[in-house]
Amino acid sequence: MYHSSAKILAVSLLLIAILVNIAVRLSPKDIKKEMASLKSVMPEASVFSNKETNPLPHYKAYKDTSEILGACFVTTDIVTNERGYSGPIKIMVGMDKSGDITGIEILSHTETPSYTYALTEPWFKEQFKGKNVRSKLRMGEDLDGITRATITSEAVSRAVKKSSTKIAQAVLNLKIPEEKAVAPPFPLKDLLIVSGFFIAGAVGLFSRKSIIRYAILILAIGYVGIMKNSLISVVNFANLFLLRLPVFTFNIFWYIFIGFVVAGLFVFGMFYCGWLCPFGAIEEFLKKLTPFKLEVSKIASFRAKKAKYIILWLAICLALTMNNVAVAANLEPFVILFGRKGNLILWSFVAITLIFASFEERFFCRYLCPAGAGMGLISLFSLFKIRQNSGCIQCGGCVRVCPMKAIDEDITKCIRIDYKECIVCNRCINVCPKGTLNYAILKLRR
Amino acid sequence: MKKDTMIFISMMTVGIIFVAGIMADNIYTTIKPRPQMPVIDIAQLLKTFQKADLSPVEARHYKILKRY
Numbered sequence: 001m002y003h004s005s006a007k008i009l010a011v012s013l014l015l016i017a018i019l020v021n022i023a024v025r026l027s028p029k030d031i032k033k034e035m036a037s038l039k040s041v042m043p044e045a046s047v048f049s050n051k052e053t054n055p056l057p058h059y060k061a062y063k064d065t066s067e068i069l070g071a072c073f074v075t076t077d078i079v080t081n082e083r084g085y086s087g088p089i090k091i092m093v094g095m096d097k098s099g100d101i102t103g104i105e106i107l108s109h110t111e112t113p114s115y116t117y118a119l120t121e122p123w124f125k126e127q128f129k130g131k132n133v134r135s136k137l138r139m140g141e142d143l144d145g146i147t148r149a150t151i152t153s154e155a156v157s158r159a160v161k162k163s164s165t166k167i168a169q170a171v172l173n174l175k176i177p178e179e180k181a182v183a184p185p186f187p188l189k190d191l192l193i194v195s196g197f198f199i200a201g202a203v204g205l206f207s208r209k210s211i212i213r214y215a216i217l218i219l220a221i222g223y224v225g226i227m228k229n230s231l232i233s234v235v236n237f238a239n240l241f242l243l244r245l246p247v248f249t250f251n252i253f254w255y256i257f258i259g260f261v262v263a264g265l266f267v268f269g270m271f272y273c274g275w276l277c278p279f280g281a282i283e284e285f286l287k288k289l290t291p292f293k294l295e296v297s298k299i300a301s302f303r304a305k306k307a308k309y310i311i312l313w314l315a316i317c318l319a320l321t322m323n324n325v326a327v328a329a330n331l332e333p334f335v336i337l338f339g340r341k342g343n344l345i346l347w348s349f350v351a352i353t354l355i356f357a358s359f360e361e362r363f364f365c366r367y368l369c370p371a372g373a374g375m376g377l378i379s380l381f382s383l384f385k386i387r388q389n390s391g392c393i394q395c396g397g398c399v400r401v402c403p404m405k406a407i408d409e410d411i412t413k414c415i416r417i418d419y420k421e422c423i424v425c426n427r428c429i430n431v432c433p434k435g436t437l438n439y440a441i442l443k444l445r446r
Numbered sequence: 447m448k449k450d451t452m453i454f455i456s457m458m459t460v461g462i463i464f465v466a467g468i469m470a471d472n473i474y475t476t477i478k479p480r481p482q483m484p485v486i487d488i489a490q491l492l493k494t495f496q497k498a499d500l501s502p503v504e505a506r507h508y509k510i511l512k513r514y
Contacts, residue, residue: 294450304458311465318473327472331465340488349464356457368461 017320024323033107038072041094041103045069055170070096071171078163084155086110086325087244099133099168111152112329118146133168137161187253198260201275208426217281225278225338230257234370238319238328269382273372274423279334280365283357290358301405304367312370361403376420388414391436398428
């Protein structure tokens with residue numbers, strides 16, 4: 001009865017958070033912050049008009065009451081479909097009569113703070129000053145982006161460029177040649193690499209060869225972790241609930257990777273966690289290299305596993321209530337480790353989880369990973385699962401080798417597998433002396 | 447209670463304190479933005495050893511970092 005009440009309470013609070021989010025989105029926009037930023041983007045102006053809407057939303061800037069200096073405008077009012085990684089980035093831009101940008105100010109964003117702290121730093125904003133609307137305004141060409149925050153940086157430059165062009169033409173009556181947005185080429189090489197990972201994983205899964213799994217895990221540390229920094233995080237789940245996805249044209253690789261991961265979840269189960277997650281791989285290899293071992297009681301381990309579900313639920317509820325995924329940022333050490341950015345406390349968190357993983361295998365994955373918790377719940381619906389045939393002698397081998405402690409002995413002379421914890425590593429199948437375990441669709445005869 | 451289980455509970459407590467602290471900091475920063483703790487940026491630190499590769503903006507950063 002206690003468990004049913006807890007579940008009902010959890011679902012009710014999640015629904016309340018969704019309603020609060022809808023209310024926040026429908027509430028009138030705060031114009032005070034916009035008006036407070038006008039002077040910072042156009043310091044020479046002494047007077048600003050009220051927000052005009054004809055022909056486009058803008059504020060006129062005056063030196064005194066008669067001499068017009070230029071216009072200030074909010075990018076999200078002009079280009080409504082531009083988004084960063086997690087949602088729209090609201091930018092106040094000042095532009096003088098000749099089309100030179102006099103300043104920008106980031107009013108609000110919902111990007112991950114550990115990647116985008118530089119958005120508010122003077123050097124990022126200063127580089128826009130003095131640039132004419134006719135210049136490229138493109139990251140990597142006449143602007144410097146933020147390291148490891150390419151999507152966010154490019155979203156800012158595109159929003160400033162597009163909105164400045166429209167305002168220059170419509171409000172300042174400047175002649176600006178039309179420039180089509182240059183979409184990045186289709187990442188065919190990345191598509192082939194990601195497909196290769198999943199095909200190799202499927203081969204390793206059904207052939208039950210551990211060497212293939214370890215090879216894939218090592219390659220995943222390099223490609224998924226270091227090169228692409230494309231790990232699945234609780235921020236992805238929060239964005240899903242907030243219905244915020246990156247712009248497809250400029251983030252094709254992200255959609256390719258997520259597509260394969262989701263397909264993997266529904267077909268193979270927690271395939272990502274067991275075969276592709278770089279942090280899980282590091283934890284597993286660390287445990288192999290260290291001699292420490294803890295004999296933890298089953299009850300303590302079972303109860304501790306609930307923590308990651310609570311963290312997931314809290315992160316989603318808070319993100320919905322505050323309409324901002326930043327509350328769910330940095331809850332996973334791999335975000336800091338592979339993003340290579342963080343303050344002292346965050347780096348300490350990385351160090352602590354790696355040290356703990358030396359004592360208890362996949363410590364973070366088992367007990368604290370909210371992304372793993374979410375994927376585990378989805379994988380309950382997977383097509384393939386590890387099934388048991390009759391003939392189990394309850395030797396306990398599978399229980400001992402399971403890296404996620406997902407297997408428990410059952411009084412009915414068999415075992416019980418918790419499928420939301422199982423990362424389909426095949427260790428249990430390989431260790432079973434009677435071959436009673438198999439990775440299959442159909443339930444085998446007991 | 448066994449010693450190993452006690453050690454495990456301590457590990458869990460430390461982990462949960464870290465997660466709770468990070469979440470609380472995220473909430474506070476969202477409600478009331480304030481200057482963040484200094485960020486240790488590994489990529490930027492590595493670049494300072496390769497002065498020739500720095501862009502004009504990064505060269506300015508390198509000058510600032512050198513002061514510390």
